[in-house]
Amino acid sequence: MLPVYMISGGVSKFTKARPDVTFQRMVKEAYDYALKDIGLEPGRAFEIVDGTIASYFSDHFTRQLKAGSMVQDYLGLCPRPSKRIEGGGATGGLAFQSGWEAVASGRYDVCVVYGFETMSHVNTWKGNEFIALASDTNFDYPVGGFYSGYYAMMVVRHMKEFKTSVEQMALVSVKNHCNAFHNPYAQKRMKIKIEDVRNSEMVAWPLTMLDICTMSDGAAVAILASEKALEKYKLTDKPVKITGVGGGLDAMRMADRPHRDVILLPHEKAEDYKGLKYPGVHSFRAGRVASKEAYRMAGITNPLGDLDFIELHDAYTSSEIQTYEDMGLCRYGEGGRFVEAGKPFMPGIDYGYKFPEQGKIPVNPSGGLIACGHPVGATGIMQAVFAFWQLQGTIGKHFGNDFLQIKNARRGAIHSHAGTGTYVVVSILERGF
Amino acid sequence: MAEKKIKLPETEEGAVIFNVPFPEDLSQLKKMAPIIIKHHYEIDYIHSYGQDSPFFAGLANGKLLGTKCSKCGYTYGTPRLDCMECGGECDWIELPKEGYIHTFTICYYGSEEFLKETPFILILVEWPGVDTLFLSRLVGVDPKEASLDWVGMKVRAQFKRLSKFKPTDVYFVPAGKKNK
Structure with a gap:
């Protein structure tokens, strides 16, 4: 496999609705930004781009089949080859890895990965219905298909198994909203307290409105290149x-998840988990295998020490806590205490709470899905762009302020997750200069 | 800050219009607000339950069916005809009427289709000796009394008399004493 680099990125401002543009032009905003950042004229871009990956989740939201080819022609990239990737909430992360594959294989030297979603085209509850169709339509959807309900059931089991508390979950919301306060691309920028999360409307017990990400319109673009292209075009x-990629899958029906032994990371021992039935519905086995594969490829043996930050898929505060464990930042069962100790908070930002270990490993410095928004096909690529800027040290340039710049960030992980932990992908990004 | 905004609900009916104002100066068009129209979409699917069909026939006849692998013995609380453990073909079995709550939630909101039924309770049911779970509704408890103690509650399957051939033809009610 050839080495693969990310050389530029762009994100449209994520927002509840973008009725002023169609999806093609929304992608063009992100694309133009990415080109401009490396001083690449669109005409010249056409000459050097070998192919693209289109990332969008739901044909129901788009009400337009083959939307990818319409983006391609709008960007002026015809007749270059392209393909569409779809994998629920993980669509963006999967598409990013598809771009990596295209360059790593030597097929493309320059590959544009673009993603978008237009979720404002239906009301929120119809949107929830579309999303719930990503559950078994024979056995699960008709019972009351609702993703917030599914995740609530998963965290109730986590609470029962490990004594995770709703206040610990609320801290994730506090952190991510407060981080996003400094991110101009984020949809929800606000400083909140634990009580605000608990007092907001109950959606699916015990998850409230502020435990859950929102529907968004948005687009994001990542430009990947081979070493050859890097030297040739000097962009x-x-x-x-990109030093590691990993992926995993689990059964679509939560009911089908096995109850066995924990899949161990290199720094864990079987004795850590005596009597724990795994993954059940309390953990995401796919997230564990995705992490394990990506870490192995990148040579990471102790994620907590070897990574400087993580952008992970916090569609729910609960799933962020569950993901700390899958990614091996702490042992299974310790995710609640991990956030309570302040470890995933940014160093140097005042959240209104005192933490004993604040800033050990910033998780979702951008504000994550909960605060940035979750326009599905764009989300995983947005994570890549924010991680890219972190590693370049250019957050100040792109955000207009330096609050969220992690000093000397050399290595970060992005994590994209679909449907109750079905598709999960993890990619490792490292400073390449 | 986290409180719900006071506002009238947005609804999707509106006036039918057949024209809009138009500027003489075409350079003004880029400043035009977007035209947003309502587009209705409705469809009836001819959906086959395929190899899962006996499950729905079972519900109509007051039986909750799972499957058991004829090769490795893995037992499914939600049926599948081919074993995901060993690839063997499964046989249909009747599950016990009584099981236990593995986990639950109360949905105060839901997908549009189920919004009118809120609040409703979702549970995953477990049975001793059955390897996988089953998603269903729980009725007969007060949502306001939700607590982690509900996990482990013994529940009993009840069936709708007039079958709709949906997985909701079966639902669960509390069956008395707690298991654990």
């Missing part, structure tokens, strides 16, 4: 290398 002196 950036701050490339970021």
